[in-house]
Amino acid sequence: MPAPRTVLLTGAAGGLGTLMRDLLPAYGYALRLLDVNPVPGAPDAIRADLADTGALREAVRGVDAVLHLAGISLESTFDRILEANVRGTYHLYEAAREEGVPRIVFASSNHAVGFTPRPRPGDPLIPVATARRPDTFYGLSKGFGEDLAQLYWDLHGLETVSVRIGSCFPEPSSVRMLSVWMSPADGARLFHAALTAEGVGHTVVYGSSANTRLWWDLSSARALGYEPRDDSEAYAKELVARDGELDEDDPDHAHLGGHFCTRPPLWPH
Ligand code: NAI
Numbered sequence: 001m002p003a004p005r006t007v008l009l010t011g012a013a014g015g016l017g018t019l020m021r022d023l024l025p026a027y028g029y030a031l032r033l034l035d036v037n038p039v040p041g042a043p044d045a046i047r048a049d050l051a052d053t054g055a056l057r058e059a060v061r062g063v064d065a066v067l068h069l070a071g072i073s074l075e076s077t078f079d080r081i082l083e084a085n086v087r088g089t090y091h092l093y094e095a096a097r098e099e100g101v102p103r104i105v106f107a108s109s110n111h112a113v114g115f116t117p118r119p120r121p122g123d124p125l126i127p128v129a130t131a132r133r134p135d136t137f138y139g140l141s142k143g144f145g146e147d148l149a150q151l152y153w154d155l156h157g158l159e160t161v162s163v164r165i166g167s168c169f170p171e172p173s174s175v176r177m178l179s180v181w182m183s184p185a186d187g188a189r190l191f192h193a194a195l196t197a198e199g200v201g202h203t204v205v206y207g208s209s210a211n212t213r214l215w216w217d218l219s220s221a222r223a224l225g226y227e228p229r230d231d232s233e234a235y236a237k238e239l240v241a242r243d244g245e246l247d248e249d250d251p252d253h254a255h256l257g258g259h260f261c262t263r264p265p266l267w268p269h
């Protein structure tokens with residue numbers, strides 16, 4: 001497909017949206033921004049809820065692709081997750097289908113497979129094709145998004161790359177994150193690859209840097225042309241000195257999803 005130039009970025013006011021607003025224009029994108037909250041410094045951003053089907057249809061009109069980050073990004077009640085992440089993502093796909101948008105890059109999450117046992121040193125990396133084991137209603141909604149993407153590819157020919165993001169923050173802040181961290185610069189590299197690779201159909205990838213302590217297989221991401229350049233190991237000494245290595249007997253450390261499996265952080269609203 002020709003390189004997309006105009007990309008709708010949903011969730012533009014959020015943490016990842018803010019990082020990508022800074023980084024993606026260097027790849028040649030003109031970003032159209034959308035969020036239910038005001039986007040600081042962007043008076044032209046579309047302020048709309050994913051429930052607003054008319055606004056979504058207008059927002060996707062004429063774009064080459066959508067980078068869909070909007071939604072509840074932590075655990076919440078089933079009803080809230082249902083509204084924002086399940087119905088909201090459905091509304092976005094319907095708008096894209098109706099307006100002929102050819103590709104969506106969907107922010108899935110490691111929490112779609114969060115109850116997968118954490119690999120120990122020497123274990124094989126977790127493949128993309130591992131069984132879904134959501135750790136929360138939040139993770140469940142990301143599995144729904146991946147299946148919705150598959151349906152819209154099979155039924156309507158709308159392409160998606162579902163990125164099971166690990167932890168994308170400026171720096172890793174825990175020993176677990178040493179395994180799942182995606183530097184913002186690698187995030188931009190991966191989203192760019194996902195927006196431009198040819199013939200993706202529906203492809204699921206893990207989203208992280210090339211961490212020394214990586215838990216999962218990045219080969220489907222690399223097949224899109226993604227070449228990560230960062231490694232969280234640069235932060236390991238400090239984090240391990242502070243918190244120690246992951247504890248074999250601590251339930252918080254037993255699974256890929258970490259403490260989402262035991263005491264998930266709650267969406268504040
Ligand atoms: P965030 O919570 O900082 O941002 C989410 C944004 O979506 C917020 O600005 C919020 O106002 C907006 N939003 C929420 N519900 C909405 C609705 N109904 N309509 C319109 N906008 C709505 O989350 P963050 O960290 O920026 O994550 C972005 C996406 O990436 C989320 O979908 C999250 O699940 C996913 N993700 C992020 C990871 C990370 O490490 N940051 C890891 C795995 C997945």
Ligand code: 15L
Binds near residue numbers: 110166168257
């Ligand atoms: C996620 O899915 C969350 O959106 C993000 O805030 C982090 O908590 C991340 O997972 C993680 O697993 O660290």
